[in-house]
Amino acid sequence: MFAIAVELLAGRYTATQFNDRSQPEWPPHPARLFSALVAAWADSEEPDPGERAALRWLEDQGAPDIHCGEDHWRTVVTHYVPVNDATALIRDVSSSTYEPVESARQAVADAQRSGDEKATQRALVALTKAEAKAVADAAKAGALTGHETASMAIGVLEVLPENRGKQGRTYPTIIPDRPTVWFVWPTAQASGQDRGALDALLGRVARIGHSSTLVACRCDETGPESKPAWVPGGSAGEARRVRVPRTGLIDRLELAFQMHHGEEPRTLPAGMVNYHQPRQARTQARRPRLGGDWYVLGFTERKFPAATQVLAVARATRNALLTHGVQPSPEILSGHQRQPGGSGPTPPLERPHLAVVPLLNAGNPHSDGTIYGVALVLPAECPAEDRRAVEGALRTWATVGDHDEFKLTLPARSDGRSAHYTLADLGVDRSKAGSEPQWLNTALTDRRKTTTRDYWCRPAKRWLTVTPIALDRFPGNLRSPKPEARDRAEAEAAAVVARACVNAGLADRPEDVKVTIRLDAPLVGIPASPAGRNTPGQRQFPGFQTGGGVPRACVHAEIEFPEPVRGPVLIGAGRYLGYGLCLPRDQKPEAK
Structure with missing residues (x-):
């Protein structure tokens, strides 16, 4: 084995992609390292023939494995700088x-x-x-x-x-979670002379990529302990094109320098190889803690609540279940621990309980956020007694009116008038793979895909918020006019969302989850987060408060997991009332 360690002294890597100067390059291309070694060799007053021979050996070793951390993109900002070629003299000097x-x-x-x-x-x-x-x-x-x-x-x-x-x-930059990048040739065997020559050259390499990317490089006999993040190979659709050394590259670099002398626009005459990320595939997608059966109710009479009524619909549905369920209310419905004697404050339940999730029209070009139905989502581990308590509350609620309808009343609005809706078409979508939905009542023959479990629970790596995430802690001023304060708040919000994903059973570690915070909605037709500025004509979700009246900051987000997870992705402090509901976006299904 032969390995080279490149330590990013500033903890960041600034370099542009070879085919898009507005995007950062990651992982660092091995050809960049090789070119830096050639430049260090050629910069000597009398280049050492032994070092040149070592470079020839290295270029013959082919594409190395790359060990590096996960990439975190820094926002690309355009900087306006003075040009360096101002006409300073009245008459030019020939x-x-x-x-x-x-x-x-x-x-x-x-x-x-x-x-x-x-x-x-x-x-x-x-x-x-x-x-x-x-x-x-x-x-x-x-x-x-x-x-x-x-x-x-x-x-x-x-x-x-x-x-x-x-x-x-522009200076596209990556901030990896580990500052050292390794290039490893697993089968290469360098002679002591070549290894010594390359180690001397590596000690003279000061930067790779942009001049601000300062590095310290060295040879290593043992290599990294971690598994490679990128290895040669992979299909064209999934792989990343990476420039690597190839036989004769040092000759081509010398010839290119004779033409441009380090001044004219130029390209790196390297080879191109597909790289992919070797990951151990799970036999089954990860299942969240709120991954049990769904009881689905659909709105009727072509009268549907708007997206901004999500919390009102969820709270009204939950209150109806509490009213029509057995008394005192079981923990699965109330979300609070039962107290002996039935008096005094009741602490929140430490285990998952029933989530009431309004289902919005989202995920297609014509979405408008209309609420088409409500899902009662059971925990993945749900005792039979809790399941009977939910079904009993539903049966009692249905007997108040017609047996196939559920009357729902939303709280009075500012004009003092309450909104009345009718829910029907009760069905059960089982969490067990391969089981068919069991529709208990079929008043609606043309069911909408957005009211089915499969639409929200397909395995995927990338998920986008439909309803905003209520954060468990205050991140800071997300609307600060100061970029530094705003960046800190967004970073803290992203960390809170990542921890919420772990709490929901969607990931093992917060650092495994990549989160991009947004105040606007990432999907068409969905209102903005209540943390955004009040823009005239812009719809926003209402703010969220806990049962104790504590307000929570709310954000939209784009979330990417290292491996596919199965929905529903419900995260944050409002997950039991429909906030923090996400839609899988690895594929783009059509919805109606």
């Missing part, structure tokens, strides 16, 4: 003025190596004359003649940074 100076210096060096004293004296006299002429030409070019125009004066002032024109620059 390059022919300075070329004789360089030639004279080379002649002096050649004469001194030859040992010919007379030739050396003649070369020194020629060099003195060339330097004097260059100084005189430069002074003449910058001297005033009395015939300068206003445009010439402006050209001279452009040498000052505040007067130069500014151009946009």
Whole structure:
């Protein structure tokens, strides 16, 4: 085995993708490391032939395995910087003025190596004359003649940074969770001479990618303990194209330098290889704690609540179940521990209980967030006694009116009028794979896909919020006008969401979950988070408060897990009342 460790001294990696300069490159391409080694070798006054031979050996080893941390993208911001090529002189100094100076210096060096004293004296006299002429030409070019125009004066002032024109620059950057990147050739066997030469070269490599990416590199005989994050291979649809060393690359780099001399636009003449992430596939997608059976009720009469009534619908449904269930209310319905004697405050239940989840029209180009139904979601581990308590409350509720209808009354609005709705078509979607839904009543013959369990519970890595996530703790000012304060708040909110995913049984560690915080909705037709600014004409979800009246900050989010998880993805402090409901987006199903 042969391994090279590259430590990112600033903890970040700034480099652009070879085919998109607005996007960051990750993982670092092995060809970048090889080019940095070639540059370190060629920068010597007399490049060492032994080091060149070691580079030839390295380029023959092919594509290495890459061990690196997960990538966390820093937001790409355009910076406007002064250009470096302002016209500072009234009259340009021809390059022919300075070329004789360089030639004279080379002649002096050649004469001194030859040992010919007379030739050396003649070369020194020629060099003195060339330097004097260059100084005189430069002074003449910058001297005033009395015939300068206003445009010439402006050209001279452009040498000052505040007067130069500014151009946009972007610096796409990755901040990995581990600062050391390893390139490992598992079957390579380097000789002691090649290893020593490469180690000496690595000690002279100061950066890889952008000049701000400072690195410390070394050879290592043991390599990393972790498994590789990226390995060569993979199908075109799933793989990432990575530039790697190939046989003859050092010759191509030398030839390219003779053409551009490090100044003209250029491309890296490396080989291209597919890389993929080797992951151990789960035999079965992870099942969340709220992964039990669903009891689904659909709204009738073409009268549907709007998305902004999610909390009102959830609380009204839960209150109806509490009213029509046995008394005192069982823990599965109340979400609180029973107290002996039935008096005094009741602490919240420590285990999962029934979640009341309004089901919105979401996930297609014509979605508007209309609530088509309500799902009563049982925990994955639900005792038979708890299941009977839920079904008993449903049966009692249905007997109040017609046997196939459930009357629902929402609290009075600002005008003092209550909203009345009818729920029907009670059905059960079993959590067991392969089981068919059991519709207990079929008043609605044309069921909407968004009211089925399968629509919300397909295994996927990437999930987008439909209803906002109520955070378990305050993250800071997400709307701060100061970028630093806003970034800190978003980072804290992302950490809270990641921990909520662990609490919901969707991941083992918070660092395994990639979260992007948003205040607007990531899906079409869905209202914004209540943490966003009140924009005229923009719909927003209502704020969330706990049963004790404690307000919670709410955010939308895009969540990516390292492996597919099975829904429902319900996270955050409001998960038992329909907040924090996410939709799988690995595929884009059609909904109606």
